[in-house]
Amino acid sequence: MEDGSMRRKVRDIYGFIQDNLYLNRPDMRVGEESFNSALLFSLLTALNRGKQLIIGEPGLGKTTSAEYVAAMTYRLPLGLIWASEVSGHPEQTEEKIIGRPDLGRLNQGQEVVVWSYLAQLPIKIVDEINRLPETKQSMILDGVDRGNWEYLNDVIINEEYCLFATANYQDRGTNTLIAPLIDRFDVIVESRHPGTNIALVIGMKDRYENVLRSPVYEREFQEILLERQDYQEKMRRIEDLCNRFGDHMEKEFHVRMVSQGERKEIRDCVREIPLDLDANAFLRTVIAELSFCFKYGQKRSDEHCEEGCHYTGFVCHHIKNCISNRFPMTVRTYSQSLAWLKGDEAVGIEQIKAVLPYTLAHRLQWKEDYLAQKQGDTRRDPFQIYLAKEMVNEIYRRYNEQSRHIKNALAVAYQTLSGKDLEPIEGDHPIYAEIKRDLEGVR
Amino acid sequence: MINPFEDFKKYPYRKKEIPLDRIVRAKERVMDQIVEGYLKLVEEEVKDLVWLVENSRVFKAYSSALRTVQELDYDVDDIEELCFEIDKGRRIPYLISGPAGIYVSALCNNAKEERIRLRLHELKRTFHFLGYRLPEGKTLVLEGDVGDFIGAGLSGGKLVVKGSTGNWAGAGMMRGDVFISEHTGQNTGGWMSGGEIHVDGRIRGVAKTILGGRIYQQGKLIVPRDLTARE
Numbered sequence: 249m250e251d252g253s254m255r256r257k258v259r260d261i262y263g264f265i266q267d268n269l270y271l272n273r274p275d276m277r278v279g280e281e282s283f284n285s286a287l288l289f290s291l292l293t294a295l296n297r298g299k300q301l302i303i304g305e306p307g308l309g310k311t312t313s314a315e316y317v318a319a320m321t322y323r324l325p326l327g328l329i330w331a332s333e334v335s336g337h338p339e340q341t342e343e344k345i346i347g348r349p350d351l352g353r354l355n356q357g358q359e360v361v362v363w364s365y366l367a368q369l370p371i372k373i374v375d376e377i378n379r380l381p382e383t384k385q386s387m388i389l390d391g392v393d394r395g396n397w398e399y400l401n402d403v404i405i406n407e408e409y410c411l412f413a414t415a416n417y418q419d420r421g422t423n424t425l426i427a428p429l430i431d432r433f434d435v436i437v438e439s440r441h442p443g444t445n446i447a448l449v450i451g452m453k454d455r456y457e458n459v460l461r462s463p464v465y466e467r468e469f470q471e472i473l474l475e476r477q478d479y480q481e482k483m484r485r486i487e488d489l490c491n492r493f494g495d496h497m498e499k500e501f502h503v504r505m506v507s508q509g510e511r512k513e514i515r516d517c518v519r520e521i522p523l524d525l526d527a528n529a530f531l532r533t534v535i536a537e538l539s540f541c542f543k544y545g546q547k548r549s550d551e552h553c554e555e556g557c558h559y560t561g562f563v564c565h566h567i568k569n570c571i572s573n574r575f576p577m578t579v580r581t582y583s584q585s586l587a588w589l590k591g592d593e594a595v596g597i598e599q600i601k602a603v604l605p606y607t608l609a610h611r612l613q614w615k616e617d618y619l620a621q622k623q624g625d626t627r628r629d630p631f632q633i634y635l636a637k638e639m640v641n642e643i644y645r646r647y648n649e650q651s652r653h654i655k656n657a658l659a660v661a662y663q664t665l666s667g668k669d670l671e672p673i674e675g676d677h678p679i680y681a682e683i684k685r686d687l688e689g690v691r
Numbered sequence: 692m693i694n695p696f697e698d699f700k701k702y703p704y705r706k707k708e709i710p711l712d713r714i715v716r717a718k719e720r721v722m723d724q725i726v727e728g729y730l731k732l733v734e735e736e737v738k739d740l741v742w743l744v745e746n747s748r749v750f751k752a753y754s755s756a757l758r759t760v761q762e763l764d765y766d767v768d769d770i771e772e773l774c775f776e777i778d779k780g781r782r783i784p785y786l787i788s789g790p791a792g793i794y795v796s797a798l799c800n801n802a803k804e805e806r807i808r809l810r811l812h813e814l815k816r817t818f819h820f821l822g823y824r825l826p827e828g829k830t831l832v833l834e835g836d837v838g839d840f841i842g843a844g845l846s847g848g849k850l851v852v853k854g855s856t857g858n859w860a861g862a863g864m865m866r867g868d869v870f871i872s873e874h875t876g877q878n879t880g881g882w883m884s885g886g887e888i889h890v891d892g893r894i895r896g897v898a899k900t901i902l903g904g905r906i907y908q909q910g911k912l913i914v915p916r917d918l919t920a921r922e
Contacts (some may be wrong), residue, residue: 466758658698672707
């Protein structure tokens, strides 16, 4: 069992990046502590094998924040991460993103794939993903979702990987991210302007000097990656090299990085952290508001409920789509990791509330009239994250008013499904209707 | 089948409750207290299973009943409910008409309502002593036939019986009025010292000893006889 040393190590990484590499202001609070959301979620994404979409203005550190976190949590030199990055642009091809035929061997009549660094390495960074045309976004869907990369008749499967994708705000050169791809992102964060004064401090730093660069190790990594060898064997050699690089960084620069074994140990600890009953019931309440439709049974993107529905005051009335099953998985994993990072024994409402806006903002399709109504609000967050935060506060207010009643309804439902003859608890929230539907056929 | 509520297995749940459940539960609580008071009275008064009508004994039983009911919060419906409970004998194993009537009278006299109506038509058995010591300002309407000693010791109240009474109706009454829409038994008005008894039907027998007050039959004064003669 982890004794807290892993937590200290990860917190040191957060502190090191915040103080030296990605200077920014804190923009979120969890209990007594303040964090920078882009940095915090990047760290949790890297440790959790997650997928993160980073939005922001050009030049505000979207890609670099991900690069630093990736380098320190996977013991990879920065130059190698740069080499593995894929840029989104209309001319991008499968051969550059995933792999290409080995032309020399092809001339000899052999079909051998030369895999890209992106496909091989556990860290995947796609820069400006929304500059990829929609048809080409589908190319990376499988790899992004399952770590499953196919080219010609060959396939490699990443055992451990995480994805960072950056996106600029909409302009003439950007495309819409396709719904299946966007739902695969666990979280969305904004890499913000650090503020006038920190911006000046950043401006005074030497732009070419970076402690995470190591040309010697970068060459060694590349040599292994270019070898024609079994992928699993290659990954074992890469991991050995990662460890050597990590030792070198600790010895030379006192920078401690996380090894593969430590990442696994952290994930094992995170998985053990339970959700307390309030966190559990609150998450159910949120899911109910994002999936329930009184008229059509559930939310569907092509069906729009009308005015006058009893549930007009709930979020289900303001959104078009139904929340996916990936959403609760994401919330659980990220809130557990956050609780682990803070040293909490269980996930409470505090962690769930902190994580929710970033797991929801990209997944919700709001109705136009609701957007128009909220457009002019004074805010500090990008519009979609702002809307998600507002929504979370609104649902939390409703939950808070009737938390005991909701928990009672869930407890009664358990007893009913276990064979007791009890009346389902009634209430004015979609969660009660959802519970009743689960009990249909039993009573 | 998966139970998606497993996480709430140990959460202490409460059953669904509609407002009517709460009302019924409160009513049952009150009725339990009333029945308990009655059983206590019966236990005190009927040790030898024979209850004798003696003035002192009746008064003692009434005082004891009054002390019990003064601690209860009930209404007219509860009194009527008690009459049915006693009659059905579900929770009350035996009916002794004397103590039962005295207990009901104590409940009526102590009730918040000034006008009390008890629908007793459907009872299989009759109660004695209903309207005992009914005080001034109270009106008690009894619908259905009742037993003996109805309106005994009446103390200024108005007792209306829509039916017949047994013997000794209005016995020992001091003030107030008794109206009986049908018949009365023997010794009607025995030892009464004031007030009026009006009987619309037949009077089987007027008591020999009447100290005061008046008795009317079908609107005609029959007691006292001297006044009757003068009229």
